[in-house]
Amino acid sequence: MPQAAVSTLMLALVSALLLTACGGGTGVKYPTLDGARPLVIGHRGAAGYLPDHTLEGYRKAIELGADFIEPDLVATKDGALVARHEPNIIATTDVKDRPEFASRKTRRTVDDVEEEGWFVTDFTLAELKTLRAIQPFPDRDPAYNGKFQIPTFEEVLDLARSESARVGRSIGVYAETKHPTWHASLGLKLEDRLLDTLDRYGYTSRTSPVILQSFEVANLKYLRGKTQLRLVQLVDASDINADGSIQLAAPFDKPYDFAVAGDARTFASLLTPEGLKEISTYADGIGPWKPYLIPSRLLDDNRDGQPDDRNGDGQIDERDRVMMAPTDVVKDAHAAGLFVHPYTFRSEAKRLASDFKGDPAAEYRLFYNLGVDGVFSEFADHAKAARDN
Structure with a gap:
């Protein structure tokens, strides 16, 4: 069967499945683990519109309909938890343009990768507060560069609490511990700081509006022994x-703690039925990179050994890929009692496979119909509209 026919058939089938799951329009029941509607998680805030990890970006995500906002947490020199995507802040702040911090530029090895730049662990919180966030994606609007501060974890929690009261719905915080093994090697154990902060807010139970996530495993197991908050195993690939x-x-x-321990298992190993069963002993859900759930491929119809430039724009990117059949990961995860929150959904046409014809709603619908329990989105308004409509 031609690839176009396969794609059309797959989309038709999942649309039919959604109608069945929704009772033919008589009442919405989603094909999620518990039948509830999938969560919209504001990935780094509203990163499609404003610089990552700023209070203004998180507030924007809430205005656009996010159920949770997602801060990535790293630690300052004096032990404060702040929201940054990585310890190296060269791409997400204006630090390189600040002459007073020129001498802080250095090289560090993070998870066996040597990097050059400026690292949060070399700044006190007071110093970090003098910096301003910038947009890390060169193809996104730079108009807000230099306008917003770097928030602390407490400020993010306060924002979620005040916005919940303002908008009349619960806004959760979905926090990630970034590079926990690396932080621990510097004497900055993230987990204890994180739990101490959450304890002060009274967030200790499974029903608290907080979810904790990590790409590593040992720290999640440590957290499970300390808290009943929901935990998520993130799953990466190169x-x-x-x-x-x-x-x-x-x-x-693989999780970096696996590399340190000499564990031969990979991220892919975690998504086998056996791996998912083990995850269920210490976590409540998984956060896989979305190609683990529905992969895509490039075509070589000309059989010249080169991928086809399907849209004729002279470059090969997501727009030249075609979606394939779903894997069993969602089905197997649900069988193990785990919810599934894939990442990252972005709305720019060049970040969408050819099947979606530049329409991000089509991608969301495909994954919602598959049964995912939430999505990490940088355009919360698009994720919400596709889910609710």
Whole structure:
């Protein structure tokens, strides 16, 4: 069957499944683990519109309909938890343009990768507060560069609480511990600081509006012994190959604590039925990179050994990929009692496979119909509209 026919058939089938799951329009019941509607998680805030990890970005995500906002947490020199995507802030702040911090530029090895830049762990909170966030994606609006501060974890929690009261619905905080093994090597154990902060807010139970996530395993097991908050095992990869198979190259091939311990298992190992069963002993859900759920591939219809430029724009990107059949990961995860929150959904046409014809709603519908329990989205308004409509 031609690839176009396969794609059309797949979309038709999942649409039919959604109608069945919704009782033919008589009442909405989603094909999620518990039948509830999927969560919209504001990935780094509203990163499609404003710089990552700012109070203004989180507030924007809430205005656009996010159920949770997602701060990535790193620690300052004096032990404060702040929201940044990575310890190295060269790409997300204006630090490189601040002459007073020129001498702080250095090289560090994070998870066996040597990087050059400025690192949060070399700044006190007071110093970090003098910096301003910038947009890390060069193709996104830079108009807000230099306008917003770097927030502390407490400020994010306060915002979620005040916005919940303002909008009349619960806004959760979905926090990630970034590079926990690396932080621990510097004497900055993230988990205890995180739990101490959450304890002060009274967030200790499964019903608290907080979810904690990590790409590592040992720290999640440690957290499980300390709290009943919901925990999520993140699952990464280095790339997706032309044929749709997952590429696993260090340091994105396995949880870094596995690498340190000499554990041969990879991220892909975690998504086998056996791996998912183990995850269910210490976590409540998984956060996989979305190609693990529905892969895509490049075509070579000309059989010249080169991927086809399907849209004729002279470059090969997501717009030249075609979606493949779903894997069993969602089904197997649900069978293990785990919810599934894939990442990252972005709305720009160049970040959408050819099947979606530049319409992000089509991608969301495909994954919602598959049964995911939530999505990490940088455009919460698009994720919400596709879910609710």
